[in-house]
Amino acid sequence: MQNAFAEIDLEALSHNLGVVKKKTGNKKIIAVVKANAYGHGAVEISRRLIKNGVSFLGVAFTGEAVQLREAGIEVPILVFFNRDTVEECLHYNLTPVIFDYGSAKKFSTAARRLDRRQAIHIKVDTGMGRIGFSPDKARTEIPRIAALKNIYIEGLMSHFSDAGLQSKDFAGRQLHDFLLLRKELRKKKIIFKYAHIANSAAVLNMPGAHLNMVRPGLMLYGYGDEKLRPALSLKSRILMIKKVPAGTPVSYGRTFITNRKSIIATIPVGYADGYSRKLSNQGEALINGRRAPVLGRVCMDTIMVDITDIPGVKEDSEVALIGSQGKEKITAADIAEKTGTIPYEVLTSIGQRVRRVYK
Numbered sequence: 125m126q127n128a129f130a131e132i133d134l135e136a137l138s139h140n141l142g143v144v145k146k147k148t149g150n151k152k153i154i155a156v157v158k159a160n161a162y163g164h165g166a167v168e169i170s171r172r173l174i175k176n177g178v179s180f181l182g183v184a185f186t187g188e189a190v191q192l193r194e195a196g197i198e199v200p201i202l203v204f205f206n207r208d209t210v211e212e213c214l215h216y217n218l219t220p221v222i223f224d225y226g227s228a229k230k231f232s233t234a235a236r237r238l239d240r241r242q243a244i245h246i247k248v249d250t251g252m253g254r255i256g257f258s259p260d261k262a263r264t265e266i267p268r269i270a271a272l273k274n275i276y277i278e279g280l281m282s283h284f285s286d287a288g289l290q291s292k293d294f295a296g297r298q299l300h301d302f303l304l305l306r307k308e309l310r311k312k313k314i315i316f317k318y319a320h321i322a323n324s325a326a327v328l329n330m331p332g333a334h335l336n337m338v339r340p341g342l343m344l345y346g347y348g349d350e351k352l353r354p355a356l357s358l359k360s361r362i363l364m365i366k367k368v369p370a371g372t373p374v375s376y377g378r379t380f381i382t383n384r385k386s387i388i389a390t391i392p393v394g395y396a397d398g399y400s401r402k403l404s405n406q407g408e409a410l411i412n413g414r415r416a417p418v419l420g421r422v423c424m425d426t427i428m429v430d431i432t433d434i435p436g437v438k439e440d441s442e443v444a445l446i447g448s449q450g451k452e453k454i455t456a457a458d459i460a461e462k463t464g465t466i467p468y469e470v471l472t473s474i475g476q477r478v479r480r481v482y483k
């Protein structure tokens with residue numbers, strides 16, 4: 125096949141999980157595999173993580189959890205953003221994150237009908253301004269939920285609003301409010317098996333937030349610390365090489381015009397594959413261990429790069445858009461910096477037609 129593919133290094137994933145274990149001293153881990161495991165392929169990534177001892181998975185939406193169940197994955201799955209997906213959660217044995225009493229009540233009623241006990245985690249908003257009970261509301265609502273029949277509150281959770289934890293002050297306040305709430309509820313004999321607030325940045329840099337469970341996502345895929353190994357390479361092969369004279373316009377809008385005799389390679393990867401159009405006249409591809417600049421605009425399905433100064437390139441030579449060749453390396457973080465975004469978006473934008481291959 126000709127088009128771009130993503131090569132996923134499962135050894136790198138295992139290594140990164142090892143860093144989580146080492147950092148947290150073997151706390152329970154909810155491996156976050158939402159958004160197709162940040163573009164890496166949720167089923168394969170989950171299987172590998174489970175094999176390496178992960179006991180919980182976390183996804184954003186119920187449909188993502190269902191996909192994992194249908195692939196035969198049996199570990200508990202926490203669904204962060206759902207509301208009243210009662211039937212699916214019971215049928216597929218999923219663990220919903222609850223943030224209002226009405227929803228908890230629906231789960232209670234349905235679980236009772238089936239003579240089952242539904243595990244839930246409760247979300248508290250300590251400063252993200254997203255879903256969750258405010259700590260004040262939590263003080264009154266959690267006891268009400270705890271009194272519902274056939275409901276088991278397995279976990280209490282919150283989320284940091286500084287994903288990168290550049291400043292730990294605000295995160296420290298969030299953690300403080302979270303722990304205070306847990307303590308007050310404990311006095312009312314409401315005890316949670318798990319309490320969790322740590323995302324990747326907190327796993328890496330805020331040991332006090334590890335509690336007895338952590339929720340890393342990005343770091344599993346190799347971003348956020350030098351010790352981590354990026355698991356994904358975005359690769360392709362050259363489609364055509366052509367020699368052109370000086371003064372030749374390249375790509376839509378003719379925003380680039382050669383100023384010398386040039387050799388141009390067309391590569392089948394474009395913005396439909398997640399290779400941002402913002403990389404027009406900015407991106408680089410690795411070919412034969414050298415950097416080849418993107419010429420002109422990124423098209424939907426192709427880019428053109430300058431290989432005039434790279435000897436020995438053949439049609440069918442391998443190209444890395446993300447990854448390393450020889451001494452050269454391009455990471456999703458490098459691309460994010462050039463395109464004004466974050467590695468999360470670069471990784472999750474990799475398109476559906478990009479095959480994922482595992483090694």
Ligand SMILES: *Cc1c(COP(=O)(O)O)cnc(C)c1O
Nearest residue numbers: 156204283323324339340341342
């Ligand atoms: C995405 C997400 C995480 C993982 O965050 P990272 O920064 O990728 O580690 C953890 N918890 C929740 C609720 C999330 O939505």
